[in-house]
Amino acid sequence: MTMFWRCAVMLSLLAIWGAIGFESSFNGAGPRKAGQLDINIDNLGAYNPLTWATAEVQCVDGDEKVSVTSDDCKESTQACVDCKYILLCQNVSGTYHPLFCNKCSFGHCDPVKSVCVDKAPLQCTPHQECTSKGFFPNPLECETYFRCLEEDNNLKLQVLLCPDSQVYQSTANNYTGGCVKRNAPTDCYTTQCKEANKFVPLNHDPRFYMYCVNTTAPPYVFRCPQGHYDETIPGCI
Structure with missing residues (x-):
């Protein structure tokens, strides 16, 4: 043996x-x-x-x-x-x-x-800066998401990766967010910057919105304190 x-x-x-x-x-x-x-x-x-x-x-x-x-x-x-x-x-x-x-x-x-x-x-390049505490979807990639923690009065960014065959959805778990199984290509939600110097709500969850510096640079992601983002104002309502 x-x-x-x-x-x-x-x-x-x-x-x-x-x-x-x-x-x-x-x-x-x-x-x-x-x-x-x-x-x-x-x-x-x-x-x-x-x-x-x-x-x-x-x-x-x-x-x-x-x-x-x-x-x-x-x-x-x-x-x-x-x-x-x-x-x-x-x-x-x-x-x-x-x-x-x-x-x-x-x-x-x-x-x-x-x-x-x-x-x-992309998952190893923190292209998001923390705008507030909590979890944020990655508008450019559905397999990763962000977490912002407060440490010593500063916000620290974490880039997190969902398990294999899963994607992050901010609307999952009764809108608390989480990784879910990807059953179809439409389960992956992303939002692209089409104009420079503009605020845009995320396609799948307008509670979140992003600022597009230009069409190639990574955007900054924000969350409305309450309600959702309306482009016509523009602002959270």
Whole structure:
């Protein structure tokens, strides 16, 4: 049984290494940059993959540490923890468990493709500035949305990503907002800037409106304190 597990583990690792194209050393050498990850596999632990599945895994960048779980694997061998970290996972008896996590050497992790890229994806580019606290739809992309938190009398922006096959709808959950399953292309609501220097209500939910600097720059999103935005005034009513 021990020999079986050793063979199974080695075959799994060889397959994963071949897919992502990196090299490392078993003899105490430091991690090498190749492809998407900088990994040192010297301390993976026992040969038994079940031991790895129960071990604690963290994404580390300096003093910052982010703990990850099987949910972060997203039922795949590779997944982005956020816009900075990429996680490598192993399928053990139908469940994906985290093996190790590292900061992308290319700079960004594309949460849609689950690979490291040198150009920041839209989800990793906070093109919205907080105008008030709360959750906001992204008028340019339905898979992501914004959250503005108040910290030390300042508003901090978070760009959040819905799970696979889901989109954000501000009208979901009795108009409190949330990610819902995308059953048709029409479930994805976006609003484009067609004129410069203009306020425009969002197509699907006029409680929110945006200011278009021009037709190419990302807009600023606002929420009416009450009621909805009326272009004819213009203003919230």
